[in-house]
Ligand SMILES: Nc1ncnc2c1ncn2[C@@H]1O[C@H](COP(=O)(O)OP(=O)(O)O)[C@@H](O)[C@H]1O
Ligand SMILES: O=C(O)C1=C[C@@H](OP(=O)(O)O)[C@@H](O)[C@H](O)C1
């Protein structure tokens with residue numbers, strides 16, 4: 001199926017770039033974080049607070065693994081790469097694009113991680129998270145887009161060019 005799924009660290013621009021990409025391609029746009037909130041009738045922060053780290057991942061896995069769409073840009077939450085079943089499903093319904101940004105650039109872009117609802121285990125910081133997740137983003141990516149030093153327009157341009165060449 002002809003979908004494009006965006007993965008990457010929180011703050012990489014999955015939601016921001018995703019909606020513009022969908023417009024340019026004439027696709028639908030789906031933010032799977034919002035789908036989780038809709039299905040659970042709770043905000044992400046409430047799910048994390050009430051269900052804990054593992055509970056949130058179970059919800060995230062279930063919701064993402066159940067997405068059935070066509071011609072859609074799907075912006076995922078940064079933690080979806082922990083969900084094996086969901087990732088295999090997303091790979092089976094389209095192209096997975098990793099929006100890659102250095103730790104340095106991300107830390108400038110992101111404010112308070114907890115306040116943003118980033119899924120952190122006890123004692124984990126942004127560096128730990130980056131090191132833990134980078135191999136997973138790379139493992140699942142069909143395409144890697146390096147956003148370093150690029151504004152939104154430049155990132156979008158290279159993404160469109162890469163998709164066309166594929
Ligand atoms: N080149 C860029 N591409 C995408 N977003 C950018 C860029 N530069 C700055 N930003 C900002 O970074 C943030 C990305 O947030 P968001 O789209 O919510 O990311 P994600 O969904 O990956 O967590 C937004 O505030 C956006 O304005
Ligand atoms: O990376 C994370 O741990 C998370 C990122 C959030 O989405 P964004 O990646 O869109 O910020 C959201 O899914 C959730 O709060 C957990």
Ligand SMILES: [Mg+2]
Pocket residue numbers: 014015016033075076077
């Ligand atoms: Mg997002």
